[in-house]
Amino acid sequence: MKKNMINRRSFIKGGFAGAAAASALKNKESKAAGDFDHYPNSMGVLVDVNRCVGCRSCEAACNKEQNLPEPEKPFNDYSVFEEDVHHDDNKHEGGHHGGPRRRTDETRYTVVNKYEVPEIDHPLFRKNQCNHCLEPACLTSCFVKAYTKTPEGAVVYNPDVCVGCRTCMIACPFYIPTFKYSSAFEPRIMKCIFCYDTRLKEGRPPACVEACPQEALHFGKRLDLLDIGRKRIRNNPGKYVDHIYGEHEAGGTNWLYLSPVSFDKVGFDVHVPHEPIINFVRDFLSIVPMVLVIWPALFAGFHLLANKKNANQHDQNEKEA
């Protein structure tokens, strides 16, 4: 009797394997159709680490444009670049190459960090903010659809529907969305929205771009920016590494970067996969509806079958009595 029975563990295992195999087969056929077709004319910003002089004008402009709280120090105070040096929490951002690591938080949508690299005789500066992914992980992970990717390229956020689960913060490969802990009962994620409401919607560049004196931030159509980036790399041999960060990272981002040194030395995570984050869970997520639909019916059937005999016996017993 016991020989023929499948124990619960192996049954579940088999169920998962079967479902995974089914979804893998299905995925091969329908991948292209399932992929989000990117907005071809979306705008972006090309950030040239070579040009940034660390003046913090972008930080100041962002603070006023987005009505963010007063900063701890004035925006012309450059001692902030020396904050949090070798902070362990920030190891993901640049590893052990040293240098300070400030992060975006509920009071600042963008920060500029300073990096000393041995091969260059002056410090390098790198601006950090939301990269506005083509297929944002924050958006795809959000179960209340609080995020929207606009045709202009911005990833915007709607606090009215947000329940404060903070899944987006975990999903983002760039550690950008931050939670407004000071108002936890009115959940609010704080992150750069590409100045969508006040500027991008009207075709104007974000406040940081307009403030940048060095044109280290170059606003334009994403596709044009890729051309400009490649041209800059080609026309200035030795001045840039041959890579545009954000062309493929996380499936592509609307903010793109050029750097004179390998990107991990100026605070970029070079291990970010080259496909959208959703692709890593798409296979698994495709099983979920199947499990939800098939399993209840299946187990209800088992239950009924298993109890049929008992029920019949019960009826007979009643008749006899």
Next chain:
Amino acid sequence: MRRRLRKNVRYTFWIIAAGSLLIYAQPGWSFDPADAPETVTIDGLSELYEPVEFNHAQHIEMAACSDCHHHTVGTVSTRWNCIKCHNNPQESDSISCSDCHTKDRFGSSYLATLDDPELFHKEKPGLKGAFHLNCIGCHQDTGGPTGCEDCHIMNEAGRKRFNVGEYAPNRQ
């Protein structure tokens, strides 16, 4: 008599030859640095900063005209990418920075002009970018001032923007 005439002819020849040589050797002869302004008031950032009085006369002594004015002042550029087209050493009608470098570099109307597939200067910096890229680049090489407030004095709006002075953050 005859000998004297010959001498005169010879002199005249040499003078004309030397004169024409002088003209030939100075293609930019029509542009005279002496005509250039002593100072130029740059007030593109007047929203946040006091205007900058740029000492043009001082900079003439330190840099070649074409270092800032490119091909517009009657000299041929030395940059290979420029002389492909700008090989005619002729002074332009206008040599002012703002005539070519737009103030609203990333505004939609300017960006629309970049859609022209024939356009070569797709990456031409705006006025602010042109100033800073050129000025800071040279100042870094020559030891000139490079700090923001070395050139720009904040006005009230600037101090508000940067939380400086009367707008400095006061933490209890």
